[in-house]
Amino acid sequence: MKILIVDDNQDITGLLSKFLKAKGFDNVVTNDPRVGLERIKEEKFDVVLLDISMPELSGIDIIQTLEREKILQDQKIVIFSATAFTTSQVNDLLKKDGIQGCLKKPIQLNELLTAITS
Template sequence: METKVDNNQTRQQAKTVKAIGQHMKILVIDDNEQTTTMLSKFFNAKGFEITTANDPIEGLHLIRQEKFGVILLDVMMPVIGGIGIIEILAGEDTLKDQNVFIFTGANLPEVQVKNLLRRDGVNGIVKKPFELDNLLTTILG
């Protein structure tokens, strides 16, 4: 069976993503510069305002200074990992005001995943490697 693609619908979806992107700031915190560069190029091309931090301490400072529509947070980083940042924000009572999506290449125990997703402000976990379009769909919910 052949699937017919509606080009008008595809163009409309692209316009919707671009319109949302013009109003959404995204912060990516990951110690891997290749990851932050790739995500920066992708989200910029979609019209999003993107800020990246390869140092988790710098990322934590950015969260405290600015309001982001989405925070993409790597779990495994030196000095302080993503879960540590989540704990700090929870301790400051500001996690609930965030829209955090964790991404990781690690196999987190199911109990840990459930506990993270129960936290107000943590809205998803994305497994690395990920497809960029799937990541976009996930954060736009």
Template sequence: MLGLFKLKKTASKPKILLVDDEQDLLSTVSYRLKYAQYDVVTASNGQEALEKAAAERPDLILLDTNMPVMNGHEVLRQLRADPDLKDIPVIMLTARAAPEDVSVASSYGIADYVTKPFDFNELISKVGAAVKRDEDR
């Protein structure tokens, strides 16, 4: 099963779940990611993010913190509690840069923490690194 999963992974482009309530951000960032040869799925709130994660099994989640319905921290908690989803790497992509926000997110185990505004090249390299790390496991 694991072998099959890995096989499938290597056979196609890595899939990224991009979660943000800001439509303009989803639009620009997904455009860039697609350009960088990733499959992109979007969600505009936490609830939707969990549904999409379960359905799409992304290789990486880019997760905003401040969102309606369910915030990013809650999404993280539920992901980590779900045996099927707990291993998906997550990069936080958020406007909240306070140390306590970083430490809350880190406590759930995250691949990286990127604050808005961000340099897209930097983001792409961090995304690449996270996906590779996951594949190497």
């Protein structure tokens, strides 16, 4: 299983990368959302962990681009959000094919595992 982690915060990507590696999941990390989008387009990942709040290109922008290019439904994206359950925007995202789930920051690692493996 190959996982892509997209988050502008290096501490977070570092934590997640180490945790997942320790749990036996191959993963690729990027702190640049534009690179993240390119990687998603180039390669098929089993799971994409995507932060919503990123400068310049937000997680929502990435999802909308994928949707426009009609490749969103092929993805399995788990999004991170600090305000996960109050914004209707996030809820709208969750209705789309290709969006696996949403984790509220701060992330519980065991919940992350559940989200990836389900």
